[in-house]
Amino acid sequence: MKKFMNDPKQFVPQMLKGIALANPDTLKYVPAYNLIMRSDAPRHDKVSIIQGSGSGHEPAHVMTVGKGMLDGACPGDIFAAPPMDYVYETTKLLASDKGVLLLVNNYTGDKMAFEMAQEMSEADGITVRTLFINDDVSVEDSTYTIGRRGVAGNFFVMKAVGAASEAGADLDEVVRIGEKVNAVTRTMGIALSACTPPAKGTPLFDLGDDEIEVGVGIHGEPGRRRAKMASADEIVDELLRAVVGDLPYSAGDNVALMINGLGGTPISELYLLYGIAHEKLAAQGITVTRSYVGEYCTSLEMAGASLTLVKLDDEIDALLAAPAEIAYRVF
Secondary structure, three states: OOOOOOHHHHHHHHHHHHHHHOOOEEEEEEHHOEEEEEOOOOOOOOEEEEOOOOOOOOOOOOOHEOOOOEEEEOOOEEOOOOOHHHHHHHHHHHHHHOEEEEEEEEOOOOOOOHHHHHHHHHOOHHHHHHHHOEOOOOOOOOOOEOOOOOOOOOOHHHHHHHHHHHHOHHHHHHHHHHHHHHHOEEEEEEEEOOOEEEEEEEOOOOOOEEEEEEEOOOOOOOOEEEOOOOOHHHHHHHHHHHHHOOOOOOOOOOOEEEEEEEEEOOOHHHHHHHHHHHHHHHHHEEEEEEEEEEOOOOOOOEEEEEEEEEOOOHHHHHHHHHOEEEOOOOO
C-alpha cells in the first residue's frame, strides 16, 4: 500500500503539525502531547471539552477542535490510545474554572488512560468528569472494548456538549446532555475493504473481492459476520434492522441520519446510501429532520460506511443546530 509519508513514526506528528499550520489563527499544536487545542483555550467562562482516542480516524477528533465543539484533542498513534500522560498534561493545560469534561470512546486502552488521567488531575485539584461513548450496536464485547464501542456517533456527543459548553452550561449540565445524546444514538458499519496502518505496511485483515464485513469496528475489529457482497438496498436493510431495532426507534420519531464514510468510499456512494436509508425510514414512519453525509469518523483508507441514527427532541435538535467553527471544512 502506497502512502504519502516519511518516517512512519512521524506520520501522526507531521499530520498534526499540518493541521495547526493550516489554521494558525484558531489552533495551537503542542508536540509533546500530540495536542491540538483552541488558541483561546482555556476559557474560564466555559467547561473545557477534551477528546483523545487513536489517530487514523480523522477528521475525528483533532479536526473537530474549535468553537462550539472540542477545546482540545490529544490522540495516540494510529489506532492506539493516547498515553495517560498525554491526557493528564492536556487536562492540566486546558483546566477551566468551570471544569473539564473528558470524552472517551469505549475501548479498553482509552478507558484506562483517561480514568488514570482523571484521578491524577483530581489530585491536583482540577474538577474533571468523564463520559464514555458507546453507540456501536455491532457487538457487545471484543478484544478492544469493554462493552459497546464508540464510533461515528461520537460526533453528535461532541457537537451537543460543545454547544452546551459554549452557551455557558455548568459541568453537571454538560455531562447530562452528553449522556442524554449518547443514550439515543446508535451506529453500525460495513467494510468493503481493509485498511493499512502506515507502520504496518500491510492490510489489517483479508477480505475477498466478493466479501464484506458486517459490523466492522473502526480499527478493523471483526463484526457480526463475514458475508458476500450485496446490493445497496440489501446493505441498508441490514444496517437499519440492527440500528432501528436496538433503541428501538419507532414510527413518529424525528431523527438525525448520518451516513459516514470510513475513508475510501466516494461521496457519490455515500449519498446513494443516504437516499435509500432516508426512504426506508420514511416507510417506517421515522422522519429524518437532520442529515449528515460525509467522513466524520474514518478508518484510514478503508472502503465502507456506517449508518447512525439519533432520536431527536427539541433540546438535542437545538444543540445540533448551534454554530461551530472547526478545522474540518471544504470551503
